[in-house]
Amino acid sequence: xxxxFPDLHMSPRLLAPGGAPADLPTHEQRYGPLRHGDPAxxxxxxxxxxxxxxxxxxxxxxxxxxxxxxxxxRTGRAPVVVANGAEGEPASRKDxxxxxxxxxxxxxxxxxxxxxxxxxxxxxxxxxxxxxxESAAAHRRDPVAVKVVRLPRRFLSGQxxxxxxxxxxxxxxxxxxxxxxxxxxxxxxxxxxxxxxxLAHLALIARYGPDWxxxxxxxxxxxxxxxxxxxxxxxxxxxxxxxxxxxxxxxPLNGMSAVLLGGYHGTWFPATEAAQxxxxxxxxxxxxxxxxxxxxxxxxxTARVLRYLALQSAGQCGPCLNGLPRMAAAFRxxxxxxxxxxxxxxxxxxxxxxxxRGACHHPDGTVRLVRSALTTFxxxxxxxxxGLCTATDPTPLLPVPQEP
Amino acid sequence: xxxxxxxxxxxxxxxxxxxxxxxxxLPDHITLDExxxxxxxxxxxxxxxxxRARRAAADCPVLALKxxxxxxx
Numbered sequence: 001x002x003x004x005f006p007d008l009h010m011s012p013r014l015l016a017p018g019g020a021p022a023d024l025p026t027h028e029q030r031y032g033p034l035r036h037g038d039p040a041x042x043x044x045x046x047x048x049x050x051x052x053x054x055x056x057x058x059x060x061x062x063x064x065x066x067x068x069x070x071x072x073x074r075t076g077r078a079p080v081v082v083a084n085g086a087e088g089e090p091a092s093r094k095d096x097x098x099x100x101x102x103x104x105x106x107x108x109x110x111x112x113x114x115x116x117x118x119x120x121x122x123x124x125x126x127x128x129x130x131x132x133x134e135s136a137a138a139h140r141r142d143p144v145a146v147k148v149v150r151l152p153r154r155f156l157s158g159q160x161x162x163x164x165x166x167x168x169x170x171x172x173x174x175x176x177x178x179x180x181x182x183x184x185x186x187x188x189x190x191x192x193x194x195x196x197x198x199l200a201h202l203a204l205i206a207r208y209g210p211d212w213x214x215x216x217x218x219x220x221x222x223x224x225x226x227x228x229x230x231x232x233x234x235x236x237x238x239x240x241x242x243x244x245x246x247x248x249x250x251x252p253l254n255g256m257s258a259v260l261l262g263g264y265h266g267t268w269f270p271a272t273e274a275a276q277x278x279x280x281x282x283x284x285x286x287x288x289x290x291x292x293x294x295x296x297x298x299x300x301x302t303a304r305v306l307r308y309l310a311l312q313s314a315g316q317c318g319p320c321l322n323g324l325p326r327m328a329a330a331f332r333x334x335x336x337x338x339x340x341x342x343x344x345x346x347x348x349x350x351x352x353x354x355x356x357r358g359a360c361h362h363p364d365g366t367v368r369l370v371r372s373a374l375t376t377f378x379x380x381x382x383x384x385x386x387g388l389c390t391a392t393d394p395t396p397l398l399p400v401p402q403e404p
Numbered sequence: 405x406x407x408x409x410x411x412x413x414x415x416x417x418x419x420x421x422x423x424x425x426x427x428x429x430l431p432d433h434i435t436l437d438e439x440x441x442x443x444x445x446x447x448x449x450x451x452x453x454x455x456r457a458r459r460a461a462a463d464c465p466v467l468a469l470k471x472x473x474x475x476x477x
Contacts, residue, residue: 176416178472317417318441351439359418 012240013216013224014200024139027104031207034108036143037223039069039114042116042206049210050222051202055084055158055195056265058281061202064182064192068117071183078120083110083143085126085196086151086158089263090308090399091288094226095196097238099126102200103136107146109199112206114144117192122146123167124196127153136279150190155264155312159360160193162314163187173314174360196288197226215228217243220265221281230290232397245279247289256291256340258298258376260398263288264305265365268298268376290398297391299380301398302373303328303335308400309366320363327370337384409473410448413457419468426469429460448474 016022022030037045047062049221072079083106087095099106106124114122122144126133130150137146149167151157157172164185166172185191195204201223205213222241227236228252241250247259259274261267262285269277271291277283292298310324330347334340351370354363374381383390396403413426413433422440433449434442449457449471461469 050418176418178414178416178470317435318420318422318439319417322439322441353439354444357415357417357441359416 002246013204014102014105014197014240015099015238019101021101022104023199024136027102027129028095030106031108031204034111034207035202036111036115037206039116039118042112043069045200045205045210046116049205049213049389051198051205051213052221053195054197054201054225054282054286056262058288061194061198064194065113065116066105067182068190068192072118075183075190077189079116079117079120080121080123080188081110081117081192081194082112082163082186083107083122083124083146083196083199084158084160084163084193085124086163086335087127087286088153088155088157088312089265089286089288090155091228091230091236091260091263091290092286092399093236094238095227096126096128098200098226099129099133102236103133105203106196107137107142107269108203108206109142109194109196110146111142111144112202113192113194113199117190119144119192121186121189121248123186124148125151125158125167126164126196127157138372145210155309156314156360156362161360163193164191173316174358176359201282206387210317216280225279225281225284225287227279228327230288230398232291232293232296236399241279241402243279243281246275247277247279248275249290250279251289254292255293257294257296258292260288260290260292261285264309265361265368266372267368268302268372270376293393294399295391295393296397297335297380297389297394298373298377299331299335299384300389300391300394302369303331304396304400304403305369305398306331306342306366308402309362309369311402313362314360317358317363319354319357323350323363325368326350327354327366331370331373334381334384337387337389340381340385344374411454411457411471412446412448413444413473414470414472415442416468417472419466421466421468423465425463426460426463429456429463434460435459442469451474 052058128290134148159174160181161175162172164181168186216224224242255371256271266285306328333343351367355367427434
């Protein structure tokens with residue numbers, strides 16, 4: 001599932017080489033000892049490194065660390081840190097792969113984060129491999145003991161407020177975030193939720209410093225990121241690539257009509273446009289890159305994904321509950337060659353009505369996918385309106401669970 | 405603390421059930437969408453409307469409408 005690409009001009013930082021899981025001695029031999037520096041110096045290092053979150057939002061890590069530490073000072077409560085290994089995105093495999101191959105790098109990063117914010121409790125939340133991760137954690141002598149929790153396999157389980165609630169003993173559902181999780185999360189304590197890949201990078205910055213970190217990537221987007229690559233005819237692969245790497249060097253674009261960047265809350269780009277794009281933190285989301293061959297119908301693929309996204313709505317917020325199923329049904333109409341009536345205008349109106357009107361960003365991400373599909377597949381939309389579909393291969397392509 | 409920060413309307417979407425009372429009390433700021441859920445214009449609530457806005461918050465059957473100080477994240 002993992003591969004090292006010699007043409008990426010960097011050796012993987014995070015994934016144990018050879019695709020074999022690294023136990024603690026192997027891990028320590030490869031990376032050397034972890035130093036627990038003082039929190040202020042650590043925060044400066046992270047700020048200088050320019051590390052951003054790898055869960056999809058690319059938020060600057062040092063700002064989140066500082067906000068949690070500040071909330072802890074203000075409330076007098078020791079914060080909680082949570083390593084987010086909930087990879088609800090069906091097209092993403094990078095967090096599962098990282099946890100399977102380099103669990104100790106993530107656990108190192110969790111300790112670094114705990115140290116940086118002065119946390120009293122630490123959790124690692126994952127969907128699978130819980131006993132393996134528990135055994136990895138048990139082999140260590142961590143200053144803050146780590147409790148591994150098994151998350152339900154749902155698209156929204158990894159949403160920060162849902163995760164904080166679940167770790168606190170309730171159902172994994174997003175909540176109204178006022179105050180935000182960083183101020184009041186698990187057990188009402190200030191809570192740092194950080195993606196597992198982010199923590200792995202943090203563990204390396206703590207060891208080797210910001211200058212080393214910045215030797216990969218670009219000045220404005222330093223470092224590297226794990227990506228899940230979907231190319232037709234092969235299993236998804238997880239690779240590590242530096243920011244700024246041209247996309248066409250990561251996935252072959254010959255014979256492709258479009259590329260989905262960032263997963264099911266992401267953006268469709270025409271292949272000609274994607275060929276000009278670099279790997280960019282603002283478009284790559286949590287690192288999913290999926291190519292669509294000219295033989296497939298992008299509208300049909302998007303309709304499949306939208307049905308799944310509508311089913312994955314927690315059903316708590318009125319606009320999402322009402323809007324997403326309607327949008328999915330409308331897109332199914334557009335994916336079927338034939339009369340479209342008012343479907344396109346309905347879809348545009350509902351997109352406007354669900355956007356920004358929920359406790360989490362599920363509606364916003366869904367709208368991003370819809371709008372980019374309508375733009376990228378505009379010629380195909382017109383063909384469908386005339387009763388034609390240019391695709392020749394009806395086999396489903398993108399991984400979508402729970403299909404009928 | 406002589407000057408209070410401007411207030412804006414915040415909806416807790418997980419609580420809101422589309423009763424619609426807020427739109428009746430604050431028609432200048434809130435309309436209802438086609439499913440009966442509030443569409444808030446997002447502008448700060450002017451001083452003359454504050455009293456009615458507070459009533460809308462207190463009268464919401466599920467207490468889904470809150471007034472929050474702007475400029476806070």
